[in-house]
Amino acid sequence: MASEALQPNVGKKPKKRESQLLQTTRKLLKNKLAVFGLIVILLQMIMAVTAPWIVSYTPIEQSLSDAELGIGSEGHWLGTDNYGRDMWSRLVYGARVSLLVGVTSVVIGLAGGITLGLLAGYYKKLDGLIMRIVDLLFAFPGILLAMLIIAMLGTSLINVVIAISIWSIPGCARIVRGSVLSVKKQEYVLAMRSMGASDIRIILKHILPNCTAPIIVFATMRMATSILSTSALSFLGLGAQPPTPEWGAMIAAGQDFMWSSPHMTIVPGIAIMLVVFAFNVVGDGLRDALDPNMDFNN
Amino acid sequence: MTKQQPLLEVKNLKKYFPIKSGILKRTTGNVQAVENVSIDVYEGETLGVVGESGCGKSTFGRTVLGLEPLTAGTITFRGQEVGGFPYRQLKKFKKEMQMIFQDPYASLNPRQRVGDTLEEAFIIHTDLPKQERQQRVRELLVEVGLKEEYYERYPHEFSGGQRQRIGIARAIALNPSLIVCDEAVSALDVSVQAQIIKLLKRLQQSHQLTYLFISHDLGVVRHVCDRVLVMYLGATAELASSDQLYSNPLHPYTRALLSAIPRPIPGKKRERIRLQGDLPNPADYPQGCPFHTRCPLATEQCAKERPEWREIEQGHFVACHEV
Numbered sequence: 129m130a131s132e133a134l135q136p137n138v139g140k141k142p143k144k145r146e147s148q149l150l151q152t153t154r155k156l157l158k159n160k161l162a163v164f165g166l167i168v169i170l171l172q173m174i175m176a177v178t179a180p181w182i183v184s185y186t187p188i189e190q191s192l193s194d195a196e197l198g199i200g201s202e203g204h205w206l207g208t209d210n211y212g213r214d215m216w217s218r219l220v221y222g223a224r225v226s227l228l229v230g231v232t233s234v235v236i237g238l239a240g241g242i243t244l245g246l247l248a249g250y251y252k253k254l255d256g257l258i259m260r261i262v263d264l265l266f267a268f269p270g271i272l273l274a275m276l277i278i279a280m281l282g283t284s285l286i287n288v289v290i291a292i293s294i295w296s297i298p299g300c301a302r303i304v305r306g307s308v309l310s311v312k313k314q315e316y317v318l319a320m321r322s323m324g325a326s327d328i329r330i331i332l333k334h335i336l337p338n339c340t341a342p343i344i345v346f347a348t349m350r351m352a353t354s355i356l357s358t359s360a361l362s363f364l365g366l367g368a369q370p371p372t373p374e375w376g377a378m379i380a381a382g383q384d385f386m387w388s389s390p391h392m393t394i395v396p397g398i399a400i401m402l403v404v405f406a407f408n409v410v411g412d413g414l415r416d417a418l419d420p421n422m423d424f425n426n
Numbered sequence: 427m428t429k430q431q432p433l434l435e436v437k438n439l440k441k442y443f444p445i446k447s448g449i450l451k452r453t454t455g456n457v458q459a460v461e462n463v464s465i466d467v468y469e470g471e472t473l474g475v476v477g478e479s480g481c482g483k484s485t486f487g488r489t490v491l492g493l494e495p496l497t498a499g500t501i502t503f504r505g506q507e508v509g510g511f512p513y514r515q516l517k518k519f520k521k522e523m524q525m526i527f528q529d530p531y532a533s534l535n536p537r538q539r540v541g542d543t544l545e546e547a548f549i550i551h552t553d554l555p556k557q558e559r560q561q562r563v564r565e566l567l568v569e570v571g572l573k574e575e576y577y578e579r580y581p582h583e584f585s586g587g588q589r590q591r592i593g594i595a596r597a598i599a600l601n602p603s604l605i606v607c608d609e610a611v612s613a614l615d616v617s618v619q620a621q622i623i624k625l626l627k628r629l630q631q632s633h634q635l636t637y638l639f640i641s642h643d644l645g646v647v648r649h650v651c652d653r654v655l656v657m658y659l660g661a662t663a664e665l666a667s668s669d670q671l672y673s674n675p676l677h678p679y680t681r682a683l684l685s686a687i688p689r690p691i692p693g694k695k696r697e698r699i700r701l702q703g704d705l706p707n708p709a710d711y712p713q714g715c716p717f718h719t720r721c722p723l724a725t726e727q728c729a730k731e732r733p734e735w736r737e738i739e740q741g742h743f744v745a746c747h748e749v
Contacts (some may be wrong), residue, residue, distance in 0.1 A: 322523075
């Protein structure tokens with residue numbers, strides 16, 4: 129007996145293995161497309177944070193004598209728009225807007241979606257009710273739902289955030305519910321129940337931490353959708369109002385000058401495309417990196 | 427051991443899982459997972475529960491602990507009825523009944539340091555300050571043959587045997603009197619199995635534990651258990667002390683089970699009872715004796731009448747018409 133206590137599992141010392149965070153980062157960095165996406169996102173963040181220091185004009189400063197300058201003009205390397213506003217400056221400040229709208233709407237959407245998903249997944253009685261409401265929200269085409277909400281609340285960027293948040297809730301709720309359903313059957317949850325842990329303790333300490341992987345992936349992908357939807361709504365005149373430098377609104381403004389000044393639409397268009405692409409590939413990369421079944425490929 | 431007050435008394439326990447179908451989710455039938463089980467468990471003993479996969483032995487264990495609501499019957503623990511009450515009222519009793527799980531890889535939260543997992547027992551059931559709780563956890567780790575430093579580690583850093591030790595530590599943390607070991611050693615390889623069984627036996631002595639040892643491994647059960655309950659299709663087939671059961675099995679199902687244990691004697695031929703067919707569908711429970719569809723001795727009576735639970739000799743119960 130004594131020797132058993134002294135030498136537990138001879139020759140089977142616990143190996144110090146990488147933490148999951150490290151492992152995921154390592155796998156993510158192996159994915160070239162994801163690295164590219166990360167760089168784009170990082171650049172956008174830097175642009176958003178340092179905006180006042182990297183531009184020489186404010187984004188709404190008009191100078192009609194310098195209107196519709198092309199790309200590569202002196203003092204305006206990305207040219208100017210029909211009011212003579214510096215395109216580079218508008219682009220940089222636009223990064224701020226889209227990032228802000230993206231992050232807030234995803235955070236609000238996640239908060240709502242995770243709460244509903246946890247409740248629906250854990251409590252069988254609430255499941256039917258919550259998921260039918262979610263189905264109802266799903267039945268609306270997203271952009272139409274957003275337009276409906278904005279029609280009710282009025283056009284402004286804040287209402288765009290609200291609309292996109294509400295639109296993010298059903299998808300998130302479904303994903304969370306799905307992982308809760310699988311995690312709550314795990315033996316460690318059963319062990320906690322047999323120990324007499326409260327539901328709140330089980331949900332917050334044992335179920336939620338084990339559902340994070342799909343939530344992270346969803347949040348990243350959702351950033352892309354949110355940014356794209358903000359631009360789309362602004363393009364339709366429902367979101368950011370002029371003179372706010374918003375990428376979608378910039379494209380809308382450039383429409384009438386497609387032939388004379390194509391850079392007015394192309395520059396913000398490329399920006400939207402790059403950022404949306406970046407968030408999507410990072411989301412894809414994260415999904416692969418967080419999937420333990422992909423271990424064999426590395 | 428037979429005349430004392432039982433620690434746990436199970437009477438006519440039934441656990442049905444309803445089958446719901448159609449859009450209205452009406453109950454169209456029941457899976458009869460546990461069918462009329464009655465048994466007394468005495469303080470300090472190890473009661474083995476054996477049977478093939480799907481015979482309801484795990485469901486039985488979980489229902490006893492209150493992890494599954496029971497359909498009918500009573501469960502009495504230390505003279506107090508515990509079956510069918512809402513969880514919160516029973517906190518005091520739940521502390522006394524714990525469980526060790528089969529899969530050491532699934533029974534620990536991968537996102538939590540093992541020390542924190544163990545500490546939760548004290549957070550839930552005691553008012554000890556943090557330092558004292560952690561001290562208790564360290565003592566527990568040593569008690570199950572691990573090192574204090576393992577407090578900081580995550581489950582993936584341990585081998586299967588070590589994780590099972592952590593699971594055992596979690597089960598004994600609150601000084602329970604009854605532990606349900608649900609296939610506690612089945613997922614481990616043989617050498618580790620022996621170590622864990624040794625540990626369980628040591629803890630049984632030092633903590634006066636009573637085990638409900640659920641297993642399909644008849645060899646291990648013989649080695650570990652004082653009494654053995656054989657279950658078939660949710661019902662009790664035979665109950666006897668280990669010695670009686672292995673030397674004088676009465677129920678034809680027990681005989682068939684025992685004859686299937688591999689014996690390491692080369693060249694020695696032995697008669698093996700082969701059962702025909704599969705376990706009947708518990709959703710379509712057979713009339714009469716649940717075993718009559720596969721029983722080599724079945725008669726007409728067996729197909730009609732459910733056999734009684736009879737005591738054949740001292741402490742040896744069997745449910746069979748033909749014994």
